Amino acid sequence: MDDGDWRPVRPALLRMRRLLLVVWLTPPTLAVAVVPVLLGAPAWALLALPLLATTVWAWWAVDRNWRSWRYRERDDDLLISRGVLWRQLTVVPYGRMQLVEVTSGPMERRFGLARLQLHTAAAATDATIPGLAPAEAERLRDRLTALGEARSAGL
Template sequence: METGTTGETREPEWVGLPGGLLALRRMLLVLWSVVAAVATGVVMGLSVGPVWALLGVVWLLVLAWGWVLIGRNWRSWRYAERADDLLISRGVLWREQTVVPYGRMQLVEVTSGPMERRFGLASVQLHTAAAATDAKIPGLAPAEAERLRDRLTELGQARSAGL
């Protein structure tokens, strides 16, 4: 909670993730589910019998269930830049909120693997002195990830210098 100019408490301005991460994760789910369904159907059909090939349908049920779960998980990710710290919130069943004070940041890096680059995505990883800090914001547009990195680095330098 932040305090406004008149002393009232207000919620931070949360920013959700863009849709590219959702598309990437769902595409991978479809790819692996179809491969598993076909492999299961072929192996079971050839080794046990044609009726057993229908076990491949189980993977299509996993696909439907995963589709919903991935959407819920994606919607749960958000972050907010406040005056003294960065908030990262995620999780559906087990909500987790990470607060990273700007003055504690040691390194802010932008990463983008091959699949992320293909979908125009990048992740911001925050490193602090605490080894247990898991401060990562996945699935951002590269320009937003670089903007966030530059802003957090600037704020981190100002806060650590006591400015």
């Protein structure tokens, strides 16, 4: 499969996920590093090193995961690819879609992002595309809804 037609998610998704990573891992890392020093046991501050290493590794892993997300519109279906170690390709035929919704939580809105979620008859095949520009998510929603109605009309 050629890579020319694949569309990536926005870089703002990477920035948002990295911010959340720092917000969640910095306080415990600082607490483990500072509290032992304040209590007179500076050697115990070395316990912060595994947390720091986890933060550095997660910074890299979030980037790899972000790069793996992409989608592709074809004539009869939508392809969603994601994953680094366990790659997953989801194929959603337009005629199988029952509901297409666009959501955007507070953090996503802050970073100018939206999430497109596709619901099909089988709950296991529901698909999501995070990190879209709101205008692109709405365009995709309208297009997929129109294509879904046209494809399912023949059933």
